[in-house]
Amino acid sequence: MKxxxxxxxxxxxxxxxxxxxxxxxxxxxxVLDSLAKESIVFSNAIVAGAPTYFSFPATLASRYPLSLGRxxxxxxxxxxxxxxxxxxxxxxxxxxxxxxxxxSARFGYDQGFDTFRDFLDxxxxxxxxxSPAAANGASPLNRRIQAASRGTAFTASAYDxxxxxxxxxxxxxxxxxxxxxxxxxxxxxxxxxxxxxxxxLGDEPFFLWLHLMDPHHPYFPPEEALAAVGAxxxxxxxxxxxxxxxNRGDVSPRRLQGYRDEVLSLYDAGVYxxxxxxxxxxxxxxxxxxxxxxxxxxxxxxxxxxxxxxxxYHSPNHLPxxxxxxxxxxxxxxxxxxxxxDGPFSLLHLAPTLxxxxxxxVPQTFQGRSYQKHILSGELPDDPVISECADGCNNPFHVxxxxxxxxxxxxxxxxxxxxxxxxxxxxxxDLKNDPEEHLPLGAxxxxxxxxxxxxxxxxxxxxxxxxxxxxxxLHGRIRNLRQSFSSTLGPIRPH
Amino acid sequence: MSQNRTVTLPEEVCAEAEKWMAxxxxxxxxxxTFLLQEIVKDDAIKLDQAEEKIVEQRLKExxxx
Numbered sequence: 001m002k003x004x005x006x007x008x009x010x011x012x013x014x015x016x017x018x019x020x021x022x023x024x025x026x027x028x029x030x031v032l033d034s035l036a037k038e039s040i041v042f043s044n045a046i047v048a049g050a051p052t053y054f055s056f057p058a059t060l061a062s063r064y065p066l067s068l069g070r071x072x073x074x075x076x077x078x079x080x081x082x083x084x085x086x087x088x089x090x091x092x093x094x095x096x097x098x099x100x101x102x103x104s105a106r107f108g109y110d111q112g113f114d115t116f117r118d119f120l121d122x123x124x125x126x127x128x129x130x131s132p133a134a135a136n137g138a139s140p141l142n143r144r145i146q147a148a149s150r151g152t153a154f155t156a157s158a159y160d161x162x163x164x165x166x167x168x169x170x171x172x173x174x175x176x177x178x179x180x181x182x183x184x185x186x187x188x189x190x191x192x193x194x195x196x197x198x199x200x201l202g203d204e205p206f207f208l209w210l211h212l213m214d215p216h217h218p219y220f221p222p223e224e225a226l227a228a229v230g231a232x233x234x235x236x237x238x239x240x241x242x243x244x245x246x247n248r249g250d251v252s253p254r255r256l257q258g259y260r261d262e263v264l265s266l267y268d269a270g271v272y273x274x275x276x277x278x279x280x281x282x283x284x285x286x287x288x289x290x291x292x293x294x295x296x297x298x299x300x301x302x303x304x305x306x307x308x309x310x311x312x313y314h315s316p317n318h319l320p321x322x323x324x325x326x327x328x329x330x331x332x333x334x335x336x337x338x339x340x341x342d343g344p345f346s347l348l349h350l351a352p353t354l355x356x357x358x359x360x361x362v363p364q365t366f367q368g369r370s371y372q373k374h375i376l377s378g379e380l381p382d383d384p385v386i387s388e389c390a391d392g393c394n395n396p397f398h399v400x401x402x403x404x405x406x407x408x409x410x411x412x413x414x415x416x417x418x419x420x421x422x423x424x425x426x427x428x429x430d431l432k433n434d435p436e437e438h439l440p441l442g443a444x445x446x447x448x449x450x451x452x453x454x455x456x457x458x459x460x461x462x463x464x465x466x467x468x469x470x471x472x473x474l475h476g477r478i479r480n481l482r483q484s485f486s487s488t489l490g491p492i493r494p495h
Numbered sequence: 496m497s498q499n500r501t502v503t504l505p506e507e508v509c510a511e512a513e514k515w516m517a518x519x520x521x522x523x524x525x526x527x528t529f530l531l532q533e534i535v536k537d538d539a540i541k542l543d544q545a546e547e548k549i550v551e552q553r554l555k556e557x558x559x560x
Contacts, residue, residue, distance in 0.1 A: 477533065
């Protein structure tokens, strides 16, 4: 019997409630919605950490992000991953990643791949100019005026406002298209590379990982995608303004709210474009006669916030559903008809499950397990799932940030416990009756449920500490040291 | 004051390291001490243990330990 191949598509920032097959009313994912009709849909897929650098160790290496000690970033040197396991079993392997610097060889993500393309050479490294946040856009005179304005809150605010609009006026004199403004390669570029790689294969089984950045900020989707989501009135100039305004740190959420719908349209158009290119990928698999023998998994590394809790983007300052709940769709060649599994499912289990489906041994270092049997039976257990990160770690290159207290969520089908270790605080939410997580239950409400989730948290902490893989941790630390001595550190921004 | 220990290292590795660290460390001993301290430090483990205690305490408050 011919071995199955695997395609894993991860879409940066794609949140669960922005895909049609999980209920989004705007038709931004027609391809995935159609695919869902013949796939297994995990309606409660939860990332093991957020953002990208806390999420992917679980997705590829089935390891909780802080379990090697929170000072190790990415995949540790020599750490087994789904890619190394499949390559060792005779698979051809390739990764095409649309320019997220945290998913680079520097952090071990090339391990196990015969072909590794991270597109970092194609990423526009500049901060947007003409923005108050960008010091590189300010002249010495501006900087002096800015410094003088800091005397009072009023003058500081007035200066920031005036300078922002001055920057917009300057920017408006430049004509740039969406394609020129976009920072990361669009999904069509990544899929082109994947098609080319597929064409080079023989009959051997393969593992292909694509990471698409289209919904990631700054949001500059192709015009065609904007038209498709009914937002063709947003020009490139307007998109640039919206991105600058949305990025401002000096305005209130109330003012930002006035632009939210337009920013959401830009984001949705990015989702649409990623979705459309997945159709081209499937077309290529069909063309090369691989589709009928390929397992396709589509998911995300984390979601995105649009002021639901006052925040934007995907900083790990809290772990609301908008960040940790992601789509997960698994299309198996033999499966007929859709199946929706609504139990909580951690992406920690995705790699071992895929390996189980391939009949490939699961590496001993994997902390997750194969859910193959559950998938076939159509029922997931209601085991609580865990997400974790270093609280507020927006720049993991700073050791102090990596060593911040843990932020953890423990979530079952209905309840979610948020543990803020820095504040020694835990908040319990009833997601069924409060899906927006605005009303934490009282500190002593539902003690049985709270205790059950706390016991899960304690077991996780103990197990990961006691079973820490010291060999991998050591290699991770040595890599950190090598990198801290390196003088060639490039600019790192997205997470 | 801590005691010192003598270790034996290949000459060519030491020479390479001395070239590489030029200006950053006073001598090879300083470099190696720094590297070993970095490798064995247990900041993360201390944090993990402290966090376990926080959860244990909370479970005690609720009467589950």
